[in-house]
Amino acid sequence: MRHFFRALKWILFTLLFIPVGGYLILLLINLQDSAPSAQASAFLEQVNAEEAALSQHLENNPYLYAMGFDAPEDDDPMAVGLERYQVLRQLEAMQRPSQTAHEKFKRPEWAIPTCLKQEGYLDECAALFAEPEPLKATLDDYAWLIERYRTLLSLGQWQDDTRFNMYSDLLPMQHLIAAQQLFLVDAYINGTDSASLITAIDKDMQFWQQAAMRINMLGNKFLAISALKQHMKLGELLVSQMRTEGEDTSLPSLWLAPIPGDVLALDRAKRGEWHFLTKMTQTFEADEKADFTTKVIETLLMPLLKQQDTANRYADILTGKASIKQCPNDLSLSTLQEYAYNPMGKFILCSGISSFESYQATANKVESLRAELVTRLTTPAISAGMVTEVNEEKPRESSPE
Numbered sequence: 001m002r003h004f005f006r007a008l009k010w011i012l013f014t015l016l017f018i019p020v021g022g023y024l025i026l027l028l029i030n031l032q033d034s035a036p037s038a039q040a041s042a043f044l045e046q047v048n049a050e051e052a053a054l055s056q057h058l059e060n061n062p063y064l065y066a067m068g069f070d071a072p073e074d075d076d077p078m079a080v081g082l083e084r085y086q087v088l089r090q091l092e093a094m095q096r097p098s099q100t101a102h103e104k105f106k107r108p109e110w111a112i113p114t115c116l117k118q119e120g121y122l123d124e125c126a127a128l129f130a131e132p133e134p135l136k137a138t139l140d141d142y143a144w145l146i147e148r149y150r151t152l153l154s155l156g157q158w159q160d161d162t163r164f165n166m167y168s169d170l171l172p173m174q175h176l177i178a179a180q181q182l183f184l185v186d187a188y189i190n191g192t193d194s195a196s197l198i199t200a201i202d203k204d205m206q207f208w209q210q211a212a213m214r215i216n217m218l219g220n221k222f223l224a225i226s227a228l229k230q231h232m233k234l235g236e237l238l239v240s241q242m243r244t245e246g247e248d249t250s251l252p253s254l255w256l257a258p259i260p261g262d263v264l265a266l267d268r269a270k271r272g273e274w275h276f277l278t279k280m281t282q283t284f285e286a287d288e289k290a291d292f293t294t295k296v297i298e299t300l301l302m303p304l305l306k307q308q309d310t311a312n313r314y315a316d317i318l319t320g321k322a323s324i325k326q327c328p329n330d331l332s333l334s335t336l337q338e339y340a341y342n343p344m345g346k347f348i349l350c351s352g353i354s355s356f357e358s359y360q361a362t363a364n365k366v367e368s369l370r371a372e373l374v375t376r377l378t379t380p381a382i383s384a385g386m387v388t389e390v391n392e393e394k395p396r397e398s399s400p401e
Contacts, residue, residue: 027303029340034309043315047275050161050216058082062155062211069152069179070104070172073144077152084169093165093279105145107178110138112185116233125237126244132189139186146186149179153207158214162275173223177230180204184231188238194249197242201235205254213262216272218359225264228366232373239377255374264363266356270318277353278311281345301344310345314353325350
């Protein structure tokens with residue numbers, strides 16, 4: 001019996017020593033973090049420059065105006081946007097804001113948004129302009145919103161930064177699109193001539209191109225791209241309608257030129273995602289309401305997360321120097337060796353990030369939409385009568401003998 005208890009003692013000691021000893025070895029391996037890589041240092045320098053630029057550009061900034069654009073009629077969008085930003089900049093990456101709901105103006109209920117969603121929207125919407133009185137009534141009711149949108153388009157250079165967190169509100173794009181539609185339809189109905197419509201279209205296109213070019217947040221980047229798509233869809237309708245009425249209408253100059261690469265590029269958004277991940281790893285901790293077991297596990301795992309090494313690796317992934325690796329599904333010796341240093345950071349990168357390839361492909365489609373739009377509006381339609389006239393004028397070929 002004495003030998004049995006001695007064997008049991010050694011078995012229990014071995015079972016306890018293996019995980020504890022392995023954990024202590026991991027702690028020794030992960031004592032020091034990596035030094036900042038050149039790419040991570042460049043990202044951080046650019047992030048700091050963006051934040052400094054925004055801190056010096058809090059007036060006449062279309063970014064802040066857009067953040068507060070959905071404010072009620074009597075409120076100042078710039079003041080509301082600045083207030084929302086000031087609240088945002090006080091939050092950590094994973095911190096939930098105390099208040100997320102804001103009072104917003106009610107968007108117009110008119111037929112334009114509905115008809116634009118139809119597959120044959122050119123024909124569906126054309127009927128609305130045959131009896132424009134309901135459209136004019138909506139434009140009169142929302143004259144204040146059209147003026148608010150004009151103010152947005154007239155402001156200076158867009159400047160935001162990468163200071164956002166998991167619960168950040170995106171730009172109020174539904175309210176911005178509603179105002180965009182009012183603005184363009186007003187230029188068609190109440191403009192002095194076709195030139196005023198083309199000027200309005202060019203101004204709107206220029207604004208959203210410049211905004212998309214300078215946006216740092218991935219979600220807002222694609223909202224700006226959505227605004228460009230909506231712009232071209234409604235713009236095509238209005239130009240086609242103007243031509244139907246016999247107006248000699250040229251195309252907006254920005255439609256005729258390829259969309260600049262910086263408008264569709266995701267470099268700024270990638271840097272923003274990098275900064276968000278680094279801030280998240282720096283502030284990652286269990287919720288105060290978490291149970292005791294969760295807090296113990298967090299205490300044991302946090303030393304195995306190397307923040308700078310994780311930031312370095314993510315910077316290499318975003319710049320194409322490294323690829324996203326799949327998380328291991330075994331515990332082979334090679335896997336243990338690969339994940340011995342910074343195992344938590346490596347698991348975050350293999351499970352918590354996504355590729356930007358699909359995002360870039362979606363952004364690139366905007367240029368093809370622009371090219372197709374110009375082709376449709378510049379290619380003359382050949383009517384059946386024109387085909388008949390051509391055939392009648394064409395000399396008949398003699399039949400072979």
